[in-house]
Amino acid sequence: MRESLRASGLLPLSQPYSALGYTFTPGDTGLTSASVLANAHAADAIVDWVIVELRSAANPAAVVCSRSALLQRDGDVVGMDGQAPLYFKMADGSYYVAIRHRNHLGVMTAVPVALTALPSIVDFTSSSTTTFGTDARKSISGAFPTEALWSGDVSFDGTLRYTGEGNDRDPILLEIGGSVPTNSITGYHGMDADMNGVVRYTGQDNDRDPILLNIGGSVPTNTRNEQLP
Numbered sequence: 001m002r003e004s005l006r007a008s009g010l011l012p013l014s015q016p017y018s019a020l021g022y023t024f025t026p027g028d029t030g031l032t033s034a035s036v037l038a039n040a041h042a043a044d045a046i047v048d049w050v051i052v053e054l055r056s057a058a059n060p061a062a063v064v065c066s067r068s069a070l071l072q073r074d075g076d077v078v079g080m081d082g083q084a085p086l087y088f089k090m091a092d093g094s095y096y097v098a099i100r101h102r103n104h105l106g107v108m109t110a111v112p113v114a115l116t117a118l119p120s121i122v123d124f125t126s127s128s129t130t131t132f133g134t135d136a137r138k139s140i141s142g143a144f145p146t147e148a149l150w151s152g153d154v155s156f157d158g159t160l161r162y163t164g165e166g167n168d169r170d171p172i173l174l175e176i177g178g179s180v181p182t183n184s185i186t187g188y189h190g191m192d193a194d195m196n197g198v199v200r201y202t203g204q205d206n207d208r209d210p211i212l213l214n215i216g217g218s219v220p221t222n223t224r225n226e227q228l229p
Helices: 170-175 209-214
Strands: 046-056 063-072 093-101 104-108 113-115 138-140 146-148 159-161 184-186 198-200 223-225
Touching: 046 104, 063 093, 159 209, 170 198
Parallel strands: none
Antiparallel strands: 046 063, 046 093, 093 104, 093 113, 138 146, 159 223, 184 198
């Protein structure tokens, strides 16, 4: 993962999800500091904000606790100091664990995970960590093979769409002005599907192509749904 947003000074000091309509259980201030975002260490540099949810073992659709967290470049999800494990004020027990991002499809463990006061690791990058639903993650091969979240959900509605009502392509064009497809804008935007700090509709590194690729690459009417109950 790249840290383009942090390196360009675009990451906000507070979590962006409340503004997107997400309700934390309980409320979440989600505030970090400029010094945390200034950390340029190759592995620990912050990539973006995420949401981590604990869901009921009896009903995986029920979020019993959720928190905002910071994602490091090496894939670690940490607390507001940019280093410490993420803690939840919950009783020891088994919970489904889900992670969500503002323009990627979320993912959840296939079974509840036993959690205690001692730190536990849930590694969604590993294929050995089974996930809820079907084809919930994107498998990336090559020099650094891993399991990743599907990108392109710029509308944060849980479905990748390239065409039709509620698609994720039109918001990109609207974000850059709505009429000149070659325009681009810089900033912290959900429409920045590749998270390089620039929203582009056409040309190299545009944010429209990842949506088409992640729904299959050839049939624009295909969709891909987030695998969360």
